[in-house]
Amino acid sequence: MASELTYRGGGASPVAGAGASSGGYSAKPSKPLAWLPRAARYAAAEHRPVFALAGMLIAAAVITIASPSTSSSTGAAVASYSSSNSHHNSNPLARFSVEPAHHRDLASTRHFVGGKVPLGLKRKALRVLVTGGAGFVGSHLVDRLLERGDSVIVVDNLFTGRKDNVVHHFGNPNFEMIRHDVVEPILLEVDQIYHLACPASPVHYKYNPVKTIKTNVVGTLNMLGLAKRINARFLLTSTSEVYGDPLQHPQVETYWGNVNPIGVRSCYDEGKRTAETLTMDYHRGANLEVRIARIFNTYGPRMCIDDGRVVSNFVAQALRKEPLTVYGDGKQTRSFQYVSDLVSLFLLPTLSDY
Template sequence: MKDILRKRILVTGGAGFIGSHLCERLLAQDHDVICVDNFFTGRKANIAHLIGNPFFEVLRHDVCFPLYVEVDEIYNLACPASPIHYQHDPVQTTKTSVHGAINMLGLAKRTGAKILQASTSEVYGDPTLHPQPESYWGNVNPVGSRACYDEGKRCAETLFFDYRRQYDMPIKVARIFNTYGPRMHPHDGRVVSNFIMQALEGEAITLYGDGSQSRSFCYVDDMVEGLMRLMATGHEVTGPINLGNPGEFTMRELAEQVLALTDSDSRLEQHPLPEDDPKQRQPDTRLANELLGWQATTTLAEGLPRTVEYFRNLLAQVEGK
């Protein structure tokens, strides 16, 4: 019976931060998992503990090129997700979002697989509506330095819904808000990893603007649960659905919590705000509550210490070599 229920599931970006946790959860549910990653930002260390599992397979592959495998479900997470990484090669970032979506949708169409797109809260840009519901069309600068990611993800959503309308395909679109936890890249430039690494290494904590801009932080275990619940819904549920923790914190509040947890003497150092940096970001998660029975349950006070401990151990390993 177990083999009958076992699905073949493809996770693109499977060696990344969220992707590796998703692969782990899917394996725990007795599925065959194919992890696809080109290892630009994904890390082999994130999935090293899964190697050797007979139901886990790793393919080094760039989703900008077609992939020919037989699968039942596809989670399309492949794309650099932090400004440092997606602005490093903006043309390639746009290609990954757009060509990657086209190739994965083509694979889903051929195999009849259900497919989920990991979209982002960045589709809302610098929002003029707070909190942001799925019905909000956003405030995005289409020619700014962040547009390669913001508009790439918006175009991917367009493709998913056009495939739905044209081919009646079973699609799911999740708009992921700021997520944190173990296996974040230590140098991805995201605020949580930035603050923790700077505090642990005794460097000045980089605070952009006056630190009053806000974010809502979702622990990675909650995010993975939300993605899996969305994938498990029927044909009528497509999204887009916001997934995130509506608890809102200013950057200054986050920095102060990190300093307290790390017992660091690092000082706060203010810098100018980056171009098009959102002033506020908070998900309206009522749709996820209603359709998925999902809400984030891990508070920042619970998840942040686990994340600090992960980075502390990571630094200890590096220093011990």
């Protein structure tokens, strides 16, 4: 049984064998401009060239209208700047005057006037982390850092530090305090780390010797790991106790010391020596920029009166009107330096600060 096909044109099937000239259905109707490539036919269809030409004409007209005003204003500015320069050259006091900002920008050069530092050479404010920043030395360091315009984050567990040492900075938008123990890791984003966290008084560090050595070793390891992760410069505040019971007076940095590893003070002595070792290993192994400062006896405001060290004992005995204790034969060579001078020494400007 033959089937009847219905074509899209709606008509019946054409007679078999009929040619294309017979007016029947053609499966591929002829396309205009069939001799052009497909991309060219697409670009030429639906009046696309007309729209493209109209767009180019409009853009050219806008540029032509806007160009004379811009060039004329630029020319006027150049003329004004040239006349201003010629006027200043004839005036002996011209080098002390300040040029308008748009004139300086137009010249595309840095114009040094009045001895002012160019903007590009001004020091960048840093974000600084100070561990143990609520302590005696740390609080003075925080004062100096904020004074020079840095943003400071203090991390302190207040074991020996006190909030009173930094309370005058509360409300300062550049100051932040976090109560935290450096034995536990902490993640922060800073440019520099000043690691001062550790009880430094014999009274305090002998109270809990295991905690003291953990602060020196684990705490320093945590801070060095943080410095490596964020590529921050690292300062370790060490101590004269790394020399132990020295056989050399005065001590120089090349002296390795005479330390008792099992004594009652070894938690602090050996802890600081290990902290220095870790610091130098990170410097050599991870190319970390580090500083180590071995602090001798210091004294000054905010120092605990019951600190247990020589100067605080002298002060306490003087206040109580007691006889002063003579340590040794009185010929010790350790120098006592006011803490503000020490802080100034730490913060001498270097090229890496800029």
